[in-house]
Amino acid sequence: MAERHSLFKVYARWRPLNASDSSASELERGVARHEKNHSISVSSTSSSNRLRTWKSGASFAEVFSECALNSHVFGSVVAPTIPQVMNGGTCNFFAYGHSGSGKTHTIVGYNHEEEEYLGMCLAAARDLFQAVNGIPNSMSDRPECKEDEEKEELGVVVRLYEVRGKCAYDLFNNGVECHVREGADGQTHVRGQTEILQDGKVRVRPIVAVPCWSFSEFRKTVLSGFNSRTTGSSSVHDESSRAHAVLELEVINKALLEARDAVIERESELVPVGKRATDVHIAEHSKALIRQPDGRYIQNPEYKVNQALIDTTEAAKKECEVRLQAAQDAVANCFKTRRHACLGGKFVFVDLAGAEFFDQGTANSALRPKQTAQEQRQGRQINTDLFALKEVIRARAANQARIPFRASPLTMVLRSHFLATNGCSSIMLTLSPSDAQFVATVNTLKYGNLIGEAGGATGKD
Numbered sequence: 001m002a003e004r005h006s007l008f009k010v011y012a013r014w015r016p017l018n019a020s021d022s023s024a025s026e027l028e029r030g031v032a033r034h035e036k037n038h039s040i041s042v043s044s045t046s047s048s049n050r051l052r053t054w055k056s057g058a059s060f061a062e063v064f065s066e067c068a069l070n071s072h073v074f075g076s077v078v079a080p081t082i083p084q085v086m087n088g089g090t091c092n093f094f095a096y097g098h099s100g101s102g103k104t105h106t107i108v109g110y111n112h113e114e115e116e117y118l119g120m121c122l123a124a125a126r127d128l129f130q131a132v133n134g135i136p137n138s139m140s141d142r143p144e145c146k147e148d149e150e151k152e153e154l155g156v157v158v159r160l161y162e163v164r165g166k167c168a169y170d171l172f173n174n175g176v177e178c179h180v181r182e183g184a185d186g187q188t189h190v191r192g193q194t195e196i197l198q199d200g201k202v203r204v205r206p207i208v209a210v211p212c213w214s215f216s217e218f219r220k221t222v223l224s225g226f227n228s229r230t231t232g233s234s235s236v237h238d239e240s241s242r243a244h245a246v247l248e249l250e251v252i253n254k255a256l257l258e259a260r261d262a263v264i265e266r267e268s269e270l271v272p273v274g275k276r277a278t279d280v281h282i283a284e285h286s287k288a289l290i291r292q293p294d295g296r297y298i299q300n301p302e303y304k305v306n307q308a309l310i311d312t313t314e315a316a317k318k319e320c321e322v323r324l325q326a327a328q329d330a331v332a333n334c335f336k337t338r339r340h341a342c343l344g345g346k347f348v349f350v351d352l353a354g355a356e357f358f359d360q361g362t363a364n365s366a367l368r369p370k371q372t373a374q375e376q377r378q379g380r381q382i383n384t385d386l387f388a389l390k391e392v393i394r395a396r397a398a399n400q401a402r403i404p405f406r407a408s409p410l411t412m413v414l415r416s417h418f419l420a421t422n423g424c425s426s427i428m429l430t431l432s433p434s435d436a437q438f439v440a441t442v443n444t445l446k447y448g449n450l451i452g453e454a455g456g457a458t459g460k461d
């Protein structure tokens with residue numbers, strides 16, 4: 001029987017009214033507690049809003065008020081999942097809401113020093129380092145064991161990239177464009193720059209994974225990456241993010257890092273050797289044919305295919321393939337023989353680009369900023385990605401055999417995280433209390449409500 005995916009929890013968080021809000025009047029907000037979940041009601045007091053009240057179903061695991069600090073939200077949403085990550089699972093957290101509603105505040109935070117204000121990803125890394133450092137160290141005093149023990153030292157690698165349009169952009173590698181492709185193995189591969197090395201090897205770098213061995217190192221690394229995020233002019237404020245930011249934290253050790261580096265090295269060896277084998281094969285068989293005036297090809301009686309050369313180049317290719325397979329097996333072996341269950345455990349945080357909603361024909365449409373054609377295209381792609389994400393969540397929750405990951409580059413890159421067993425996924429809806437954002441807020445709530453219903457987390461009572 002197919003394995004059932006875990007429920008997808010939906011949370012909502014109101015932010016306080018702030019200086020960027022064009023209206024000082026607030027929406028009326030209500031929360032009702034049901035047997036398992038919560039429902040939300042929201043009413044506009046403004047006469048310009050045609051729909052005055054909207055009520056959700058019982059879709060929300062928890063609703064945080066504007067007074068809730070990041071530490072409280074983290075404690076309720078992320079902290080309970082740390083044991084799953086420490087057991088090698090993958091836990092995914094999304095933040096969804098219109099521009100300026102508080103996604104970055106929730107995921108990264110704007111005060112990175114004080115505990116109460118740390119965003120989810122920083123607080124998660126802090127606790128992950130604490131948990132990893134708390135694992136008893138079985139270091140032997142014998143010098144010959146020392147090297148092996150060092151390779152077992154646990155740390156956290158971090159990858160940070162944006163998904164924009166059809167590509168990913170590596171924020172730890174100067175925003176270099178990376179291609180999102182499905183490989184022959186059915187997995188999604190995100191590949192960056194191709195480097196031609198001096199010895200003819202062709203190295204295609206995956207998304208850069210920066211190893212960190214302490215929380216302070218991690219924080220410095222992540223903040224420098226986030227500083228290079230794309231900004232543009234969105235519906236609410238000029239510094240709005242125009243791409244989805246994906247931040248992956250993975251528990252690793254030095255042995256695993258070395259084994260993965262060896263795979264990249266072996267792949268780079270295989271490319272030119274494999275190409276030479278193909279070129280020789282084609283060249284030899286082309287020389288063995290001659291074209292007739294009528295266009296047909298016949299065997300060239302004067303040319304004898306150099307089978308020895310073909311065999312030599314094929315053997316060299318085979319040798320590289322065997323070496324690559326051995327390197328891939330060594331990576332798999334790191335997991336098979338892992339001393340600590342947390343190896344490979346992951347947190348994935350996705351700061352989704354703001355969905356853009358404009359209420360045509362009402363006072364709110366005055367908020368529409370002047371956007372370039374490119375920014376309008378980006379806005380449309382963002383909405384397409386968000387729709388694809390919703391469909392994947394629905395299909396996954398319904399345990400459908402075919403989950404439409406290919407519908408967007410965003411869902412393609414998240415494929416392996418969604419399919420990971422022994423994990424969890426949740427989404428935080430970030431909501432503005434401003435009356436002027438009523439339509440956008442209701443659209444966000446509708447999206448979350450659909451996910452709550454489809455994700456199986458609805459408390460029907």
Ligand SMILES: Nc1ncnc2c1ncn2[C@@H]1O[C@H](COP(=O)(O)OP(=O)(O)OP(=O)(O)O)[C@@H](O)[C@H]1O
Nearest residue numbers: 015016098099100101102103104105240241353354
């Ligand atoms: N829960 C909150 N408590 C206090 N301030 C908040 C909260 N949520 C958001 N803010 C403030 O509101 C402003 C906008 O928030 P933020 O930058 O997180 O929005 P965003 O959804 O990431 O926007 P965009 O998608 O356009 O980047 C920031 O100044 C942030 O500090």
